[in-house]
Amino acid sequence: MLQGVREWNVQLVNSIMGQKDARYILNIRLSSTMSQDTPVWNYTSTGEYSVKSGYHLCNQLSTIQRPGQKENRELTVDLKKCCSSIWSLSISPKIKTFWWRIMHDGLPVAENLRKRNIKIDHACQTCGEHPETQDHMLFQCRVAKEIWALAPTRFGNEEEVQPQSHQNVRVLISLAKRDKRELLSFYIGWRLWKMRNNLVFQRKREHIVKVIYDAVRYFEQWEEANIKFNQEEGEKMRRKGQNPQDQETVPPCTQYFCCVDASWKDDKEVAGVGWSLHGIQGNQLIQRSSSTNPTNTPREAETEALRMAVRQMRALATIVKVRNTESISMVQDIVDTSKTNGFTFTYVPRSSVMLVDELAKKARCNNQNYVITWF
Numbered sequence: 221m222l223q224g225v226r227e228w229n230v231q232l233v234n235s236i237m238g239q240k241d242a243r244y245i246l247n248i249r250l251s252s253t254m255s256q257d258t259p260v261w262n263y264t265s266t267g268e269y270s271v272k273s274g275y276h277l278c279n280q281l282s283t284i285q286r287p288g289q290k291e292n293r294e295l296t297v298d299l300k301k302c303c304s305s306i307w308s309l310s311i312s313p314k315i316k317t318f319w320w321r322i323m324h325d326g327l328p329v330a331e332n333l334r335k336r337n338i339k340i341d342h343a344c345q346t347c348g349e350h351p352e353t354q355d356h357m358l359f360q361c362r363v364a365k366e367i368w369a370l371a372p373t374r375f376g377n378e379e380e381v382q383p384q385s386h387q388n389v390r391v392l393i394s395l396a397k398r399d400k401r402e403l404l405s406f407y408i409g410w411r412l413w414k415m416r417n418n419l420v421f422q423r424k425r426e427h428i429v430k431v432i433y434d435a436v437r438y439f440e441q442w443e444e445a446n447i448k449f450n451q452e453e454g455e456k457m458r459r460k461g462q463n464p465q466d467q468e469t470v471p472p473c474t475q476y477f478c479c480v481d482a483s484w485k486d487d488k489e490v491a492g493v494g495w496s497l498h499g500i501q502g503n504q505l506i507q508r509s510s511s512t513n514p515t516n517t518p519r520e521a522e523t524e525a526l527r528m529a530v531r532q533m534r535a536l537a538t539i540v541k542v543r544n545t546e547s548i549s550m551v552q553d554i555v556d557t558s559k560t561n562g563f564t565f566t567y568v569p570r571s572s573v574m575l576v577d578e579l580a581k582k583a584r585c586n587n588q589n590y591v592i593t594w595f
């Protein structure tokens with residue numbers, strides 16, 4: 221950076237960085253209030269890392285196809301479809317997690333433990349006739365087959381058990397989609413695993429009728445709890461009278477509000493920013509728009525628009541409501557600038573800021589200089 225003027229040293233950045241990185245760096249807006257840099261995780265709205273967001277990012281990256289990986293990719297896509305179907309089923313979260321583990325071959329059955337070099341008896345604990353794999357434990361073991369045949373589900377009766385877990389899970393999902401009662405199968409599979417664990421860890425052998433009975437009991441308990449929960453939630457919403465998301469968030473003493481938006485195409489071309497100031501009745505008082513230097517992301521362009529609006533609102537010494545958006549260090553500038561002015565921020569959907577959206581788009585497309593209009 222150049223000393224004292226808070227600007228990038230363009231010459232220096234260009235001389236030591238590659239073209240692409242230099243452009244990226246020069247697109248970063250510098251803080252005008254000298255706020256400190258802080259690490260930010262770009263994949264959550266709060267900027268804080270969460271395991272969930274890390275997992276989603278990992279998933280996205282794994283679908284990027286590399287040469288010669290067509291088959292694997294298709295398999296991954298199929299697996300993902302199955303997994304997302306499991307998450308959307310109306311079953312208890314612990315049962316969903318259990319089946320998700322099955323889809324990822326993650327149950328600690330004897331074969332999986334041996335893969336991790338744990339010395340353990342390889343035989344199925346229930347029948348003792350075959351190696352204990354996930355497939356065997358859940359679907360192929362003669363005890364499991366007896367349970368599936370006796371359970372009040374179509375799977376194992378009208379629908380035959382398939383040779384592989386993934387095929388069977390697909391069948392279970394499609395049956396459950398057609399008939400909600402078939403969700404019971406997911407509880408049967410889970411109780412089969414519990415039956416195996418009780419035998420391994422507590423030396424207790426469960427009768428197959430008890431396995432089915434327990435599955436039915438858990439299934440019914442979950443269904444009842446779910447119905448009750450939905451009724452209570454519905455009642456709460458009715459009492460509130462409207463969706464809380466739609467509730468107006470303008471503080472009671474507000475006199476003016478300002479809508480802000482930006483238009484962004486890519487990190488090479490200029491972006492557009494626009495804002496319009498309104499009286500609380502909705503009458504428009506001022507509008508401004510301009511093109512601005514490229515930013516790396518649409519979020520930064522939006523933040524730049526917000527920063528510009530807040531600065532100018534402060535200059536106009538008005539109390540405003542501004543469309544909130546999210547970005548990195550510029551946010552601190554906005555907070556600092558608006559601190560002493562009683563500004564409040566709220567997010568509104570794009571459909572509510574069509575006017576400024578259009579202003580910003582025009583400014584970007586025409587590479588337009590600053591335009592201000594008073595009404």
Ligand SMILES: [Zn+2]
Pocket residue numbers: 344345346347348349350356357360361362363
């Ligand atoms: Zn067996």
